[in-house]
Structures are given as structure tokens and as C-alpha cells.
Amino acid sequence: MYSAYAQISENRFLEIYGLNFEEFSVGQVFHHRPGMTVSQQENAEEALDTFNAAMLHYDAHYAAQTEFKKPLMVSTLTLQKIFGMSWKTFARKDRITAFENISMTAPIFGGDTLYCSSQIIAVEETEDKTGHVTVKACCTNQEGVEVANLTYTLSIFKKGKHPVWGDLPNTCSNPWFLAYHQRENGSLQEETGIYFEGFGKGQIFEHSPDITLHSSSMLRHAVQSMQWHPLYRDHEFAREVYGRDRLPASELHVLSLVTAATTTTFGRVVANLGWTDTKLSRHFYADDRFKVQSEVLSKRESRSRPDQGILTVKTVAHDQTGAEALSYTRTLLVYRQGGGPYAAAGY
Incomplete structure (x- = not known):
């Protein structure tokens, strides 16, 4: 099982993140934590900061006349949250190489809480220092309703090739230091912090x-x-x-x-x-x-x-x-x- 730490000496531990390319396999499912509650304030700020002319995002009176009845979250802000929530598992990425599909499947409003999970659907070996991993991400709200899904491909550093974490092991034997716990269905859920024990x-x-x-x-x-x-x-x-x-x-x-x-x-x-x-x-x-x-x-x-x-x-x-x-x-x-x-x- 993957650890969230590399053991440097008997009592010294370094926080590390992400999996090497070789550690991903088709069929893996990762549940990312923590989730994130979005607000109408950040929705309006995102729209205005990016010169978004769609008033549905920041004019509540206008939005009240639509089928949504209140301002709708900017789609690209939702995408940013998805990648922000999932960064720990994919921390050893070099870059995103492609978005094969992006679908917004239900409305999101200020006050909603978002959660993200990722399924590995393809792994492609290359002759480079990175390999390609294709991910299908699903974003749900606090009610468990899917609000977005997307498929994208990452280039992820191979073992020993990441410029910072390199050959540092993520197999520290301390059972309290796990990066994930396994759900009953075999999927992996990210851990957050260490218990007192x-x-x-x-x-x-x-x-x-x-x-x-x-x-x-x-x-x-x-x-x-x-x-x-x-x-x-x-x-x-x-x-x-x-x-x-x-x-x-x-x-x-x-x-x-x-x-x-x-x-x-x-x-x-x-x-x-x-x-x-x-x-x-x-x-x-x-x-x-x-x-x-x-x-x-x-x-x-x-x-x-x-x-x-x-x-x-x-x-x-x-x-x-x-x-x-x-x-x-x-x-x-x-x-x-x-x-x-x-x-x-x-x-």
C-alpha cells in the first residue's frame, strides 16, 4: 500500500505526493479528499477576472428569470476545482496533454460541495522519462449527484525521473502513514493527516x-x-x-x-x-x-x-x-x- 511519506531515517519522515507512472494501472479508482464547497463570491470573481460576459454567473436578478433561478457556477471554475482536488494522486505529472471529453451534467450553485473521483482507463508506455495515463474524472455534489465528468490524458514521470521526489520510496512501513485506505470495492480513497495514535x-x-x-x-x-x-x-x-x-x-x-x-x-x-x-x-x-x-x-x-x-x-x-x-x-x-x-x- 502506498505511503504518504518517505522514511529518511528512523524518526524522520518526508511528506511526498503522487504515484510514479509505473504504479498506475487500468481499472484503478481513486477517491480524492478533501472536497470543496464553492461560493457565489468566487464564482463572480472568476467570471469577472476572466472577462466572462455571460451575466448568468454574476447577475442574480437576471439569473432569477432563468430556469436555474440563481447564478450558475462558471464551468471552467468547476474544472479548476476538479484538478485542484485530485492533485495529490497525480502530483508527479509533467503536464496535461489532451482533454478527450468535458461534460457538465448538472447545474452547480454557490454553497454546493464538490467531490471528485478518478478512474484510470488507459496507460501508455513511451520511450521518454514520462508515460501517458488517461483518466476519467467524475465530480459529484453533496447529494451524490454527478455534476461533471471529463476524460483527459496526463504525462507522468516514471520512477526515478521526477526532479524532486525522484527515487524516494512511497512504501514507508508505518501503517499510520498511508496515503490511501481501501474501500470494500477495492477502490482507493485519499487519507488526510495522521491519527493521534x-x-x-x-x-x-x-x-x-x-x-x-x-x-x-x-x-x-x-x-x-x-x-x-x-x-x-x-x-x-x-x-x-x-x-x-x-x-x-x-x-x-x-x-x-x-x-x-x-x-x-x-x-x-x-x-x-x-x-x-x-x-x-x-x-x-x-x-x-x-x-x-x-x-x-x-x-x-x-x-x-x-x-x-x-x-x-x-x-x-x-x-x-x-x-x-x-x-x-x-x-x-x-x-x-x-x-x-x-x-x-x-x-
């Missing part, structure tokens, strides 16, 4: 992929959090007052990114109970790149919640020079095996 003191998890700061997301984060200090948006102010030639990132934006980088491993968290000993060593700028890792310092069962446990974890982010840029200790409430909303939610 799977953690042990001294384990170190290298989170993947690395983080790169982008100027556009730095500004957007500052604006949307009402961090309107001119330091984050006015080059002249930053230069004249602070002597900086570049606009810095908000420290909270960097903390958010580093924390989010840990959520693949800590995906079964009930709640984040808080940070302590948070240290930031310098200013942060666009194009800074961070490698993030977390060490489990301690674990204990919850006295008041029998289906949950408490972890204490230290997370460190190193920048592109290898220097420690940010670190913190965090306390997490984590579901134990058999607990949580997973079965009821289709996870």
Missing part, C-alpha cells in the same frame, strides 16, 4: 512542498486583513522611513504560511490550542523560500475527550540560506482512530 515523541516530519513568498499574495493578505500600514504597500514610505529597498511581508502572513504547511501531517486536528515561544529572526521579502519541519515533543490522551489526544509540536522554518527564519511550539488537539466526523462526512 500514529504520532510518537521524537518524530520529525519534513513538510512538502516548500514555501515561496510572492509579492501579490503578500499585498493581498495585508489588504484583506486590514493591515493597511504603508510599510506593506508604499515603496517610497518603506525606503524613506525604514531604509528598505523592498516591501516586507507581514509577519502574520509568514506565520500563516508556515502553519498551513504543516496541515498535511496534522490534518486530523480538532483544534489548534495555541502557540508559545514564537521567534522570527528577520524581515521577510518576496521570493524568500522556506523549508518547514515539525518535531513531536510530547503526546498525551485528553482527560475530558476520550476520542481525542493532545500533541505538543515544535515547528521550524529555514530560509533559502539554511538559516532559521521562524520557529514556534504549538499545542494541538487531535482525533484518535475511530473518532471524528470522517465516516459521516465521507472521509
Whole structure:
């Protein structure tokens, strides 16, 4: 069974994603998790950002006069969500080479939740470093109604050829670290995170992929959090007052990114109970790149919640020079095996 980690040493594990070309076979079915709830706000933004003149997507009064009665989701936004939801299984792709068929089979509206599954229908060997895998994807809503299906072909790196994951094995023997669990019909469903029982003191998890700061997301984060200090948006102010030639990132934006980088491993968290000993060593700028890792310092069962446990974890982010840029200790409430909303939610 495929693991979500490569074991680097006895207690060190690297998050990895996707299957090599050789690991796909005709008939495999993958159920992707998590699902995604779409909103009318992002529907309107997608239409306007792409100059979509079909007012059905953003004019609710107009839409009320149609058979749909409310704005219809942009079809290409649905396609983007399908590929976003399925990226983990197909993470070792080089590119999409063709769309053989795209069908929108039922309407989608803001507030709907989408889920995706993929069936492998063809595997073609090539003499290149990649091979071709043809996939039939099915997208359903929260009621189990199919809303879209498509057939497309990917070129996927062969074993040892991926430029990042390369020869790293995805067969770590730890049974808590599986990338999938098998349904009764033999299909594979993606796992999200590790149960409390799977953690042990001294384990170190290298989170993947690395983080790169982008100027556009730095500004957007500052604006949307009402961090309107001119330091984050006015080059002249930053230069004249602070002597900086570049606009810095908000420290909270960097903390958010580093924390989010840990959520693949800590995906079964009930709640984040808080940070302590948070240290930031310098200013942060666009194009800074961070490698993030977390060490489990301690674990204990919850006295008041029998289906949950408490972890204490230290997370460190190193920048592109290898220097420690940010670190913190965090306390997490984590579901134990058999607990949580997973079965009821289709996870």
C-alpha cells in the first residue's frame, strides 16, 4: 500500500505526493479528499477576472428569470476545482496533454460541495522519462449527484525521473502513514493527516512542498486583513522611513504560511490550542523560500475527550540560506482512530 511519506531515517519522515507512472494501472479508482464547497463570491470573481460576459454567473436578478433561478457556477471554475482536488494522486505529472471529453451534467450553485473521483482507463508506455495515463474524472455534489465528468490524458514521470521526489520510496512501513485506505470495492480513497495514535515523541516530519513568498499574495493578505500600514504597500514610505529597498511581508502572513504547511501531517486536528515561544529572526521579502519541519515533543490522551489526544509540536522554518527564519511550539488537539466526523462526512 502506498505511503504518504518517505522514511529518511528512523524518526524522520518526508511528506511526498503522487504515484510514479509505473504504479498506475487500468481499472484503478481513486477517491480524492478533501472536497470543496464553492461560493457565489468566487464564482463572480472568476467570471469577472476572466472577462466572462455571460451575466448568468454574476447577475442574480437576471439569473432569477432563468430556469436555474440563481447564478450558475462558471464551468471552467468547476474544472479548476476538479484538478485542484485530485492533485495529490497525480502530483508527479509533467503536464496535461489532451482533454478527450468535458461534460457538465448538472447545474452547480454557490454553497454546493464538490467531490471528485478518478478512474484510470488507459496507460501508455513511451520511450521518454514520462508515460501517458488517461483518466476519467467524475465530480459529484453533496447529494451524490454527478455534476461533471471529463476524460483527459496526463504525462507522468516514471520512477526515478521526477526532479524532486525522484527515487524516494512511497512504501514507508508505518501503517499510520498511508496515503490511501481501501474501500470494500477495492477502490482507493485519499487519507488526510495522521491519527493521534500514529504520532510518537521524537518524530520529525519534513513538510512538502516548500514555501515561496510572492509579492501579490503578500499585498493581498495585508489588504484583506486590514493591515493597511504603508510599510506593506508604499515603496517610497518603506525606503524613506525604514531604509528598505523592498516591501516586507507581514509577519502574520509568514506565520500563516508556515502553519498551513504543516496541515498535511496534522490534518486530523480538532483544534489548534495555541502557540508559545514564537521567534522570527528577520524581515521577510518576496521570493524568500522556506523549508518547514515539525518535531513531536510530547503526546498525551485528553482527560475530558476520550476520542481525542493532545500533541505538543515544535515547528521550524529555514530560509533559502539554511538559516532559521521562524520557529514556534504549538499545542494541538487531535482525533484518535475511530473518532471524528470522517465516516459521516465521507472521509
